[in-house]
Amino acid sequence: MIELTFIMGVLIFLMTAALTSRHLYSFSMKSYSRQITAHFGFKVSELHYSYDQMIYFISLPTTLPYVKSAVKEDLVIEQDYSSFFYPVLKGIRISLNDKGQKLYLAYLPIGNFRLPHLDKLQNDGQIDEQTYLKISISKLLHPKTLQEVREEVYKQLQVGRY
Amino acid sequence: MFFLLIGTAIGLALAANLFRFHVSAYLNKLIFSVAPLLLIEAFVAFYGLEHLRWMILFFIGIAGYSYKLKGGLNAAGFSFILVAVQTKGIFLLDLPVYLTIGAGSGLVTHYLIHKKRDHHRWTNMLMEQSKHLQVFREVSTTMQRTLQQDLLLKVILTSVTAGHGLGFNRAMIFLSANGSKSLKGVVGVGPMDVKKGYEVWEKISEDKLKLRDLIEHNFDSNFTDPELNDILKSLDIPYDEQNVFGMALSSQKPVIVNHIDKNDSSQVLINALFRTEEFAVIPLINQGKNIGILLIDNIVNKRPITLQDTENIIPLSNQAAIALDHANLYEQIEEMALRDGLTGLLNQRAFQTILNDHFPFEGQCRGPLSLIIFDIDFFKVFNDKNGHLLGNEVLMKLAKVIVQSLRHGDYSFRFGGEEFVVLLPDTTLEQAEVIAEIIRQNVETASFPGEDTQPNGTLTVSIGTACTSHPAISTKNELIDAADQALYKAKNAGKNTVVSFKEFVSID
Numbered sequence: 001m002i003e004l005t006f007i008m009g010v011l012i013f014l015m016t017a018a019l020t021s022r023h024l025y026s027f028s029m030k031s032y033s034r035q036i037t038a039h040f041g042f043k044v045s046e047l048h049y050s051y052d053q054m055i056y057f058i059s060l061p062t063t064l065p066y067v068k069s070a071v072k073e074d075l076v077i078e079q080d081y082s083s084f085f086y087p088v089l090k091g092i093r094i095s096l097n098d099k100g101q102k103l104y105l106a107y108l109p110i111g112n113f114r115l116p117h118l119d120k121l122q123n124d125g126q127i128d129e130q131t132y133l134k135i136s137i138s139k140l141l142h143p144k145t146l147q148e149v150r151e152e153v154y155k156q157l158q159v160g161r162y
Numbered sequence: 163m164f165f166l167l168i169g170t171a172i173g174l175a176l177a178a179n180l181f182r183f184h185v186s187a188y189l190n191k192l193i194f195s196v197a198p199l200l201l202i203e204a205f206v207a208f209y210g211l212e213h214l215r216w217m218i219l220f221f222i223g224i225a226g227y228s229y230k231l232k233g234g235l236n237a238a239g240f241s242f243i244l245v246a247v248q249t250k251g252i253f254l255l256d257l258p259v260y261l262t263i264g265a266g267s268g269l270v271t272h273y274l275i276h277k278k279r280d281h282h283r284w285t286n287m288l289m290e291q292s293k294h295l296q297v298f299r300e301v302s303t304t305m306q307r308t309l310q311q312d313l314l315l316k317v318i319l320t321s322v323t324a325g326h327g328l329g330f331n332r333a334m335i336f337l338s339a340n341g342s343k344s345l346k347g348v349v350g351v352g353p354m355d356v357k358k359g360y361e362v363w364e365k366i367s368e369d370k371l372k373l374r375d376l377i378e379h380n381f382d383s384n385f386t387d388p389e390l391n392d393i394l395k396s397l398d399i400p401y402d403e404q405n406v407f408g409m410a411l412s413s414q415k416p417v418i419v420n421h422i423d424k425n426d427s428s429q430v431l432i433n434a435l436f437r438t439e440e441f442a443v444i445p446l447i448n449q450g451k452n453i454g455i456l457l458i459d460n461i462v463n464k465r466p467i468t469l470q471d472t473e474n475i476i477p478l479s480n481q482a483a484i485a486l487d488h489a490n491l492y493e494q495i496e497e498m499a500l501r502d503g504l505t506g507l508l509n510q511r512a513f514q515t516i517l518n519d520h521f522p523f524e525g526q527c528r529g530p531l532s533l534i535i536f537d538i539d540f541f542k543v544f545n546d547k548n549g550h551l552l553g554n555e556v557l558m559k560l561a562k563v564i565v566q567s568l569r570h571g572d573y574s575f576r577f578g579g580e581e582f583v584v585l586l587p588d589t590t591l592e593q594a595e596v597i598a599e600i601i602r603q604n605v606e607t608a609s610f611p612g613e614d615t616q617p618n619g620t621l622t623v624s625i626g627t628a629c630t631s632h633p634a635i636s637t638k639n640e641l642i643d644a645a646d647q648a649l650y651k652a653k654n655a656g657k658n659t660v661v662s663f664k665e666f667v668s669i670d
Contacts, residue, residue, distance in 0.1 A: 002209050005164055009171040010220055013201055016175035017194070021183075028183035048367035052325030055293045060300060082278075085194065085227070090282075107289060114325065116364040123356070123463070 018084040025087045026141050033138035036131055040121065044139055051149055053112035054156075057104050062157045066098050067105070072154045075105070077146050089137045092146070094153045106153050113140050163208055170204045191228040195237070198224045211249050215256055218245060219263050226267025230275075234264030294474050297321055297328065301478060305485040309492040318482045319351040322458060328475055331359060331462040332436075334394055335446075336407070337454035337486070345407055345455060347394035352461065354389050355437065359462035393435050399428055410443040411452050416472035416479075418442045432457070442467045444475055446483035453483045453490075502576040504554055505561035513575045513583060520587045521638050522630055532594030534584040535645040536601070536625040539657040540617055541580040548612040556610050556621065563608050567601045582623075583645075591629035591662055598625045598660045606658065622658035624649060632663060 033044050062068055076095050081087040091109040095102050113136050121127045127135075139145055178197040182190040199221045206214050218241040226234025238260035246252050301321045305314060315335055322333040332352025336345035353359035401408035405428040410417045419441050422433045432438060441459035445452070456479055460467065500512040508516070522528035538544070538560065545553040557580065564574045564582060573585040584601070586594050605623045613621040626648030628641055635641050644663040652661035 002205075002213055005167060006205055006213070006217055008164075009167050009201060009205065010198075012168055013171040013175045013198065016172045017179055017197075020176060020179050024179045025183045032184070048364060050325055050367045053329070055289050056296055057292060060296070086190070109286075109289070112325075116360060116367050119363065119463070120360045123360070 231268035234268030238264035347397035448487040529588035530631040532586040624652040628663035
């Protein structure tokens with residue numbers, strides 16, 4: 001009985017840690033970003049960014065009929081983390097669910113998500129790469145940014161870049 | 163008691179997660195490793211010490227997972243001591259078990275992380291290749307849609323500098339000058355200094371500019387330092403085997419310049435003008451023909467240019483060279499279709515197009531268009547006496563005299579035989595008469611081969627002029643007819659003279 005209780009306790013400990021780690025990781029990134037940006041006198045929401053380095057896996061504009069006919073809401077954005085217990089955001093995946101089949105359309109690695117103001121601060125030696133990464137994660141995970149990324153991918157699929 | 167322990171497990175996991183992401187990676191792992199130990203101690207507090215010896219395996223496993231082999235072994239040693247201290251007894255047989263579990267969890271984690279890193283590296287490499295393929299595909303498609311050199315240059319430069327493309331901070335194109343071993347600066351994209359680079363970068367992100375906008379605005383002063391293009395356009399750099407441009411073109415391979423070679427004047431020039439310490443020269447070659455070069459650098463982020471970078475740019479530069487060569491050939495053919503082969507002046511076809519473009523149709527706010535028409539006096543006699551070959555030489559020389567007599571923006575045409583036309587946009591009849599008189603005088607004073615056989619001993623022209631400002635002229639044909647009638651009048655008035663349509667009207 002004691003053995004079973006302990007095993008249950010261990011499993012619940014691990015499940016709780018795994019299920020809450022990404023949310024609390026994201027929360028810590030936001031909290032850290034808030035502190036740093038307040039120190040420099042700006043807000044994360046005011047930062048301009050570029051998703052120009054998004055990597056697409058299909059032609060732009062697409063000629064695939066089922067992708068062309070997709071609506072914006074069909075696009076699924078997933079956060080790509082390195083692990084459950086020690087999560088680090090690697091990027092975001094944009095895919096399309098077509099009759100239960102997942103078709104990957106694009107991927108934005110976090111290292112390719114560039115923010116000009118942070119580039120400038122980093123170049124001036126005011127922030128380091130780690131701080132840059134934490135603020136950019138916080139910005140990328142913001143619901144408004146994710147919505148804009150969805151709209152951008154949708155536009156690219158419909159009209160292309162050039 | 164069961165629910166209390168389950169609650170403790172949840173509480174410990176939550177508390178650990180709440181704190182560990184705010185600290186360094188090392189402390190994060192320490193907190194996550196210590197939390198199971200606290201959970202075990204909670205169980206010990208409720209159920210006694212007899213289960214500690216096997217429960218501690220959970221702590222060793224988590225420590226091995228967190229800190230790999232070293233962490234697993236340390237946790238095994240620590241656990242052995244902890245059990246000994248708490249139970250007040252030494253269980254020597256437990257030590258190898260603890261060490262095996264610690265080493266096992268550490269090694270398995272190490273292996274899995276290693277595999278994951280490998281997978282990550284492969285994914286990154288494939289994504290990078292996918293990106294380059296995508297750039298190449300998009301740029302090729304765009305290039306195939308146009309033969310306009312200007313648009314091609316913009317597409318090439320954008321694909322080299324844009325984030326979605328190859329992401330270099332600055333790119334410049336030099337094209338080979340026809341017939342000479344030199345490269346002429348044509349166009350560039352990018353800032354002249356770091357400050358300007360960040361300003362442009364911020365503005366592009368702020369305005370959420372799309373590539374189409376960038377191509378349209380690329381050469382707008384808001385996005386490209388005009389100083390860069392001014393300097394670039396003034397450059398005409400000779401190349402030979404000794405300088406970096408010549409080396410890239412003759413080897414047909416990119417050349418990366420990491421340090422400026424003071425013995426190479428072209429490197430010194432690029433360094434001095436564009437304030438760059440490191441750049442790469444990519445040759446643009448099509449079927450052995452030197453089209454030009456693409457010069458790239460990272461003036462803003464100072465990222466070193468690697469062989470991998472230049473390797474990635476080669477497919478794009480090859481495609482660019484083909485497209486630019488085709489556009490150049492197309493321009494040449496188009497030019498040939500609009501020019502007279504003998505004199506180099508514009509021909510009848512070009513005349514119709516340009517007349518149409520500049521004729522002030524009713525309702526348009528255009529200035530008056532004047533037309534001068536003239537032919538060589540007694541040219542039939544000249545040909546009979548000197549032959550057609552010398553006649554052709556005279557026509558060629560006359561074309562030069564006409565061009566030298568005109569202003570910038572005036573157009574000269576060979577209308578057929580020895581007849582020539584000049585179109586003068588935004589020019590009144592009075593101004594046209596002055597220009598016509600300049601032409602007449604220049605022809606009269608110029609020296610032509612065989613002109614001594616002419617009746618007056620010199621080659622002369624008779625000229626008729628007309629202008630759209632005249633109330634009787636409302637169509638293109640009427641303008642041509644009016645000038646033609648004036649020419650006829652000039653012929654009848656003794657040749658070597660200028661007669662305007664206004665004069666003709668006043669005489670009648």
